[in-house]
Amino acid sequence: MMNNLILLPKYPTFQSRWDIEEIHPKFFKCISWQMEATMDEINCPYHYVCDKTYPPNYPFSIDILVLLFTTCSYLVTLIILILDMNTRKGTIFLTHSKRFLLPSGPISLPIIILIFAKGPQINTIFPLSCIGPSILLLVLISSLSFDIKDDKDIKYTFFAASTISGILHASLYLDSIVLPYYTGFDALVNSTFSGECETCVCRKEILVVGGKLVKYKGWSMTTFVVVGVICLRILCKIFGEINGGKFVSMIKVLMERFSWILITLDCVYLMGNSPPERIILRVVAFGGIFLLILLHVVREACSKFFTMDYVAEKLRSVSISTPLQIA
Structure with a gap:
């Protein structure tokens, strides 16, 4: 559990009535904070109480x-990346059967969505x-x-x-997990207990969804850029090298490249x-993501490197096979 000295100022009268260790889960799993009327506009301008929490x-x-499951999914991704690095021409070391084992595959991704749900x-x-x-x-x-x-084309598009659908659903379900968590974290750090109930707190500012301490969301620019990349892959597959396919x-x-930058920044x-x-x-x-x-x-x-080496070998073989003509 978190450090009580940092998050929860010591109030002897409050601690004698409620167990601090039982309060943390209620804050982090609260999905509805109710703002109540207050008579102390100076010390307690905003008074909140948790109105509803997730089930146990x-x-x-x-x-x-x-x-x-998560560990196996990560190890599969790691192993395939390492095997792909050992492929001389830099082609993807991935068969159709291995695709089903990846976290973004048609088997693992629905399971991840269910886990997030x-x-x-x-x-x-x-x-x-x-x-x-x-x-x-x-x-x-x-x-x-x-x-x-x-x-x-049809199979690839499907x-x-x-x-794309799986990533968007997973992002939404993830937000349903982390946003109440970050909201409760803000309520703990930037509030003081009023003592009227377990989750009754006084604040100097309004409590917002997700809080103001951690600004991360699954439904974010990173997700949409990755989805955009997959959409462009579909277009490239359909158009090929004609009708603007190169552009x-x-x-x-x-x-x-921008997606990888955003993923790194999020991490x-x-x-x-x-x-x-x-x-x-x-x-x-x-650390595993890094x-x-x-x-x-x-x-x-x-x-x-392998592509440059392959091109150099081709050029050398062409120069050797072509006879030198002197005028």
Whole structure:
């Protein structure tokens, strides 16, 4: 749990009536804060009370299953990235069967959506309020890194469209987890207890959805840029190299690079600005995301190197096979 000395000023009369350890979950899982009338306009201009909370957490066995699934999804992504780096010509080392194992694949992504939909109750040993953003970033990295171009147009469009829908749904469900969490965090840090009830707090400013301390959302520019990249991939697949296909392909490459920048910025921001809870778990999760980003950069560099080496070999073979003619 968080540091009570930082978040909760010590009020002996308050602590004698309510257990501080039981208050934290109520703040973090509150989905409706009610502003009540106050008679003290100076010391308590805004008085809030939690009106509604999410249901109790699932058993820790559910957290274990989610942890195992997330770990396996991450390891699959990591292994495929490493195998792809060892491919000489920089082609994607990914068959149609392996695609189903990726976090952005047609099997794993619906499971992730289901996990996020039940996320407020998965909060025992693997809290999605802390780890959920890293899982979404894993899905975005997976969708950006692996793109099977050998599919037929209809099949490719179907899978790409399902990925887009899955990413948008996952982002919305993630916000239903993290926004109440960040709102409760703001209510704890920037408020004082009035003592009238467990969650009754006095504030100097209005409490807003998501709070003002952590400005991260799953439904964000990062998500929309990644979705835009997938849409451009569909257009490139349909148009090919004609009818403006080259221009669309150029825009797609620029947006892909911009997507990686946004993902990196989100990861850095969450590492430095997340609530001080489950620090070790959060460091491990976002450290793993940083590793995937680093491997992608290395893979791109290797791909450029192998392409240049391949072109150089072709030029050498052509120059050797072509006889030198002297006038």
